[in-house]
Amino acid sequence: MAKDIAALEEKWQKNWYDSEQFAVDVRSLKDPFYILNMFPYPSGDKLHMGHWYQYGLIDTWARFQIMRGREVFQPMGFDAFGLPAENFAIKKGIHPDISTIKNTEHMITQMKRMGVAYPWNCMINTSKPEYYKWTQWIFLQFFKAGLAYRKEAPVNWCTGCHTVLANEQVVDGACERCGSGAVRKNLTQWFLKITDYADRLLDGIDPLDWPQKTKAMQKNWIGRSEGASINFALAGSDEKIEVFTTRPDTLFGVTYLTLAPEHPLALKIASPAQLGPLQDYIKETEKHTELERIAQDDQKTGVFTGAYALNPLSGEKVPIWVADYVLFSYGTGAVMAVPAHDERDFAFAKAHDLPINLVIDSPSQKLSLPLTEAYTDKGILINSGEFDGLSSDEAKKAITDKLSEKKCGAHKVTFRLRDWLVSRQRYWGTPIPIIHCPACGEVAVPEEDLPVVLPENVEFKPTGESPLVRCEEFINASCPKCGGKAKREADTLDTFVCSSWYFLRFPSAHAQNFAFEKELTEKFLPVDKYIGGPEHAILHLLYARFFTMFLHDQKLINFSEPFPSLIHQGIILAPDGQKMSKSKGNAISPDPYVEKYGSDILRLYLCFAFNYVDGGPWNDEGFIAVNRFMEKVERLFEEQSELFSGTTIPSMDNLSAEDKKLLFSAHNSIKGATIDTERFMFNTSIARLMEFYNAVTDYLRLVPAPAQNKNLLAQLLTDFIKILAPFAPHRAEEIWQGMGNETSIFKFSWPEWDEKYLVLDEINMAVMVNGKLRGEITVSRDAREDAIKEIASAHDKVVRQLEGMSIVKHIFVPGKLINFIVKPKS
RNA sequence: GCUCGGGUGGUGAAAUCGGUAGACACACAGGACUUAAAAUCCUGUGGGGCGUAAGCCCCGUGCGAGUUCGAUUCUCGCCCCGAGCACCA
Numbered sequence: 001m002a003k004d005i006a007a008l009e010e011k012w013q014k015n016w017y018d019s020e021q022f023a024v025d026v027r028s029l030k031d032p033f034y035i036l037n038m039f040p041y042p043s044g045d046k047l048h049m050g051h052w053y054q055y056g057l058i059d060t061w062a063r064f065q066i067m068r069g070r071e072v073f074q075p076m077g078f079d080a081f082g083l084p085a086e087n088f089a090i091k092k093g094i095h096p097d098i099s100t101i102k103n104t105e106h107m108i109t110q111m112k113r114m115g116v117a118y119p120w121n122c123m124i125n126t127s128k129p130e131y132y133k134w135t136q137w138i139f140l141q142f143f144k145a146g147l148a149y150r151k152e153a154p155v156n157w158c159t160g161c162h163t164v165l166a167n168e169q170v171v172d173g174a175c176e177r178c179g180s181g182a183v184r185k186n187l188t189q190w191f192l193k194i195t196d197y198a199d200r201l202l203d204g205i206d207p208l209d210w211p212q213k214t215k216a217m218q219k220n221w222i223g224r225s226e227g228a229s230i231n232f233a234l235a236g237s238d239e240k241i242e243v244f245t246t247r248p249d250t251l252f253g254v255t256y257l258t259l260a261p262e263h264p265l266a267l268k269i270a271s272p273a274q275l276g277p278l279q280d281y282i283k284e285t286e287k288h289t290e291l292e293r294i295a296q297d298d299q300k301t302g303v304f305t306g307a308y309a310l311n312p313l314s315g316e317k318v319p320i321w322v323a324d325y326v327l328f329s330y331g332t333g334a335v336m337a338v339p340a341h342d343e344r345d346f347a348f349a350k351a352h353d354l355p356i357n358l359v360i361d362s363p364s365q366k367l368s369l370p371l372t373e374a375y376t377d378k379g380i381l382i383n384s385g386e387f388d389g390l391s392s393d394e395a396k397k398a399i400t401d402k403l404s405e406k407k408c409g410a411h412k413v414t415f416r417l418r419d420w421l422v423s424r425q426r427y428w429g430t431p432i433p434i435i436h437c438p439a440c441g442e443v444a445v446p447e448e449d450l451p452v453v454l455p456e457n458v459e460f461k462p463t464g465e466s467p468l469v470r471c472e473e474f475i476n477a478s479c480p481k482c483g484g485k486a487k488r489e490a491d492t493l494d495t496f497v498c499s500s501w502y503f504l505r506f507p508s509a510h511a512q513n514f515a516f517e518k519e520l521t522e523k524f525l526p527v528d529k530y531i532g533g534p535e536h537a538i539l540h541l542l543y544a545r546f547f548t549m550f551l552h553d554q555k556l557i558n559f560s561e562p563f564p565s566l567i568h569q570g571i572i573l574a575p576d577g578q579k580m581s582k583s584k585g586n587a588i589s590p591d592p593y594v595e596k597y598g599s600d601i602l603r604l605y606l607c608f609a610f611n612y613v614d615g616g617p618w619n620d621e622g623f624i625a626v627n628r629f630m631e632k633v634e635r636l637f638e639e640q641s642e643l644f645s646g647t648t649i650p651s652m653d654n655l656s657a658e659d660k661k662l663l664f665s666a667h668n669s670i671k672g673a674t675i676d677t678e679r680f681m682f683n684t685s686i687a688r689l690m691e692f693y694n695a696v697t698d699y700l701r702l703v704p705a706p707a708q709n710k711n712l713l714a715q716l717l718t719d720f721i722k723i724l725a726p727f728a729p730h731r732a733e734e735i736w737q738g739m740g741n742e743t744s745i746f747k748f749s750w751p752e753w754d755e756k757y758l759v760l761d762e763i764n765m766a767v768m769v770n771g772k773l774r775g776e777i778t779v780s781r782d783a784r785e786d787a788i789k790e791i792a793s794a795h796d797k798v799v800r801q802l803e804g805m806s807i808v809k810h811i812f813v814p815g816k817l818i819n820f821i822v823k824p825k826s
Numbered sequence: 827g828c829u830c831g832g833g834u835g836g837u838g839a840a841a842u843c844g845g846u847a848g849a850c851a852c853a854c855a856g857g858a859c860u861u862a863a864a865a866u867c868c869u870g871u872g873g874g875g876c877g878u879a880a881g882c883c884c885c886g887u888g889c890g891a892g893u894u895c896g897a898u899u900c901u902c903g904c905c906c907c908g909a910g911c912a913c914c915a
Contacts, residue, residue: 211830211831212830212831213829213830213831213909213910214830215830216829216830216831216910217829217830217909217910217911219829220828220829220830220910220911220912221911223911223914225914225915227915243915244914244915245915246914246915247915258915300913324913325913325915326913326915327913327914327915329914330914330915331914331915334915335915336915337915338915342915343827343913344913344915345915347913414914414915415914416914534909534910537910538910538911608838608839608850608851609838609839609851609852610838610839611838611839611840614832616838616839617838619837619838619852621837621838621852621853622837622838622851622852624852625838625851625852626851629851632866635866681840683838683839683840683850683851684839684840684841684849684850686850686851687839687840687849687850687851688849688850689850690850690851691849691850694850701867701868764846765846766845766846767846768845768846768895768896770895770896771845771894771895771896772896773846776846797882800882808895809895810895811845811895811896813845816845816846817845817846817896819845819895819896820895821895821896
C-alpha cells in the first residue's frame with residue numbers, strides 16, 4: 001500500500017511540475033491574489049514539522065482560492081544570507097555558498113514532495129548577486145536620504161557570534177541566536193533611522209487586519225510616551241542637563257539627578273574629589289553584560305559626581321549622580337529623580353541615603369514620611385508652590401506650560417524604539433556598498449558599480465572583525481569621488497535587511513534593471529494574505545513596514561503598508577506538550593510519516609487535528625483517523641465508479657424525501673467547508689466533508705438500489721471530490737482521473753451551494769419552560785407562532801411542568817425555540 | 827510587575843450580533859461478518875440518580891457573584907496556564 005501511495009503522489013507531482021501547471025505569467029494576470037508565506041532560511045537541510053504546517057496548509061488554502069477562481073500568486077524563496085546559514089556552514093566545515101545551495105536544493109525537493117502549488121519560475125534567493133545588488137541599491141537610497149548613518153554608540157555585542165546585534169535581537173540580555181550574553185561596547189556602526197518613522201509605524205497599526213496580540217506587541221515595542229523635556233542648569237556653570245520625564249507634575253519632588261554612565265557630561269562635571277571613583281564606576285559598568293545588569297536589578301549602584309543642578313521652578317539645588325539604572329539610549333540619558341513617586345528612584349534614594357520629598361497626595365490613602373514604598377499613582381499636588389491643589393493631569397500641563405514660558409522645558413514625545421543597527425562583523429551577508437575615503441569620507445558606491453560582490457575566498461570564521469577586512473582584493477578601492485586610495489566598508493548587512501523588501505521582488509523576481517518593476521509591484525501588492533510565525537511579530541514585520549513606508553516616500557511604490565492582512569499559524573508541539581527541539585530529542589520528523597502514509601495524509605492530519613492558529617501537541621492516534629477516512633473515500637469512489645459514466649445532470653423535480661435529505665447534507669457541507677476554509681478553519685472544513693461522506697453512505701445503505709437517484713449521486717460525489725482536492729491534492733487528482741476526467745481537478749471550480757436546498761419542510765424547535773430545555777417539537781417550516789405555541793404547550797413534558805402553574809408570558813425565537821415563563825398559581 | 831491570549835467530556839476539538847453545549851473524530855463498550863484475528867460495518871458513549879422497562883429527574887463549559895425569560899458567550903472580582911515585554915524615567 002505504502003509503495004503505491006508513493007508512486008501515486010510522485011506521478012501527480014511530476015504531472016504538475018513538468019507541465020508547470022502552477023507557474024505564473026506575472027504580466028498576464030489581471031487581478032492577482034498574492035498569498036505570501038514568510039520564506040525560510042536554509043539553516044538546516046530539512047523541512048521540519050513547522051514548515052509542513054505552514055507551507056502545506058497554506059498551499060491548501062491557495063489551491064482552494066485557485067478553485068474559487070482567484071488568480072493566485074503564491075511564490076517561494078529563500079532567506080539565505082545570515083547567521084543561521086553561516087553557522088550551519090561553519091559547523092559542517094563547508095563554504096556557506098555551497099551549503100546554502102545544497103540546502104535550498106534539498107528543501108525545494110522536499111517542498112515538491114509536499115506537492116505545493118508554487119510558481120517555481122518566480123523563486124528568489126537573497127544571497128545571490130542578482131538579489132543583493134538591489135538590497136545594496138535600497139541601502140543607498142536610505143543613505144542618500146540621510147536615513148542610513150554611521151555613528152559611535154554603545155551597542156550590544158554578542159560574545160558568541162562575534163558581532164553586534166540589533167536591539168530587537170537581544171532577548172533577556174542575551175543573543176537571540178546563540179544565547180551568549182550581550183555586552184555593551186562603544187563602536188562605530190551603521191544605523192537605519194527607523195525612529196523617523198516611529199509615529200507613522202505606530203499610527204498605522206490599528207487599521208491592520210492582524211492578530212490582536214501582534215499589534216499590541218508592536219505598539220509596545222515602539223513605545224510612545226508623552227511627557228516633557230526639562231533643562232536643569234548646572235550650579236556654577238553655563239552647562240545644562242536635559243532630562244525627559246513623563247511626570248512633570250512631580251518636578252517639585254526632585255531630590256537629585258541621575259546620568260547614565262555613558263552620558264558625555266558625566267566626567268566633565270565631576271568634582272576633582274569624585275573623578276577617581278566615578279571613572280572606576282563607569283569602567284565597571286562597561287564590563288557587565290546586559291544579562292548581569294538585569295540579574296542585579298534590585299541593587300541600585302551609582303556614584304556622586306560632586307556637582308549640583310538647579311531645579312528650574314523651585315530653584316532648589318540638587319546633587320547629580322551617575323547610575324547604570326539610567327539608560328543612555330532612551331530619552332536624554334538623564335533623569336530627574338523623584339524618589340517619593342518612582343520605584344527605581346525610591347530604591348536608589350534608600351540605598352544612597354538621599355532625601356525623599358512628598359509632592360503628590362493620594363486621594364484614597366494617607367501618605368506620610370517616611371514612605372515604605374514609592375507612591376506612583378496620580379493624585380493631588382502638595383509642596384509644589386503655586387501648583388498645590390492641582391490634579392496630576394492638570395499639573396502636567398500647567399508645569400509644562402510654565403517651563404515653556406521660562407524657556408527651560410517643553411512638551412515632548414519619546415519612543416522606546418531605537419534606530420536599527422544594521423551592520424554586522426560577519427562574512428555571510430550583503431556587503432555594505434560604501435567606500436571610506438580619507439579625503440571625502442563615506443562615499444556611496446555608484447549604482448553602475450553594483451553589486452559589490454561578496455568575495456568567495458575569505459577565511460570567514462568570526463573573529464570580531466569583519467572577515468572582509470583581511471581580503472585585500474575586496475577592501476582596497478579607489479574613491480568614486482576623488483579617485484584617491486580608499487577602503488571599502490567591510491561590514492555586511494543584517495539579514496533582516498534582505499527580508500525587509502523581498503515581498504516586493506517576487507512579481508519581478510528576475511528583473512535585471514530594477515529592484516522591482518513599479519507597475520508589476522503595484523499590481524500585485526500589497527500582499528493579500530501574509531502568513532508566518534508569531535516569532536516575527538516585532539523584528540521582520542516592523543522592519544518590512546518601515547522599508548515599505550520609506551520606499552513609498554521615495555515614490556517607488558504607491559502603498560505604504562506591505563501586509564494589510566496577516567495570520568500566524570500555530571506551533572506543533574512534541575507529544576509531551578513541549579516545544580520540539582533537537583536538543584531535547586522530542587522532535588517529530590515529518591519524513592517517516594510521508595514515507596509510510598504519503599504527504600496527503602500528513603497534510604490532512606495537520607488540517608484536521610488542530611485549530612490552525614492554535615497548533616498543539618502531536619499525537620499519532622489522530623493520524624490513523626484521517627488515513628482511515630481517506631481509504632474509505634477511495635473505496636466509495638471505487639464502488640460507485642459506474643456512476644460517472646452514463647449519468648446526466650440530475651433533475652431537481654420529483655426528489656424523494658431521502659434525496660432531499662441527502663441534498664440538504666451535501667449543500668450544508670459545501671457551505672460549511674467553503675466558509676470555514678476561507679477563514680483557515682481547516683479542521684471544521686474536514687468535519688463537514690466527513691458529514692458529507694456519512695450522508696452519502698447512509699443514503700446508499702438505507703435507500704434500496706433501484707430507488708437511488710444515480711444522477712444526483714454522481715453530481716454530489718463530483719462536488720465532494722472537489723472539496724477534498726485542496727486538502728489531499730494527489731489522492732483527489734487520482735480519484736478524479738479514475739472518474740474519467742483528463743484534466744487536473746484544479747482547473748475546475750469549487751462547488752457552489754444553493755440556499756434553497758438548505759430550507760427544510762419541517763424544522764425542529766426547542767421547547768423550554770423557565771429557560772430550561774424540556775422537549776423538542778417538529779413543526780412545519782411556515783408554522784405560525786400561535787400554532788407552535790399550541791403544539792408546544794401540548795407537549796407531555798411541558799404539560800407536566802405546567803401543573804399548578806400559570807403562564808406569565810412566552811418568548812418565541814423563530815426557527816429556534818419557544819420558552820414559557822411560568823409561576824405558581826396563587 | 828505590565829500587555830495580550832486561553833481554561834469546554836477519557837482525548838483532539840466544535841458552537842460565541844446571548845437561543846437545544848459537546849458537531850466531526852479518536853478511544854472505549856456491545857453487536858454483525860470470520861474457524862480465529864485484523865480490516866470493515868452497525869449501535870451506544872458528559873457526569874450522577876431513580877426505574878424491570880419505555881422513560882423520568884438533577885448537575886454540568888476554571889471559581890464566585892451580577893445582568894437576562896435564557897449566559898460557554900456580556901459585566902465585575904478571583905484562581906490557573908501560555909506567550910510577549912520588562913530599570914523606557
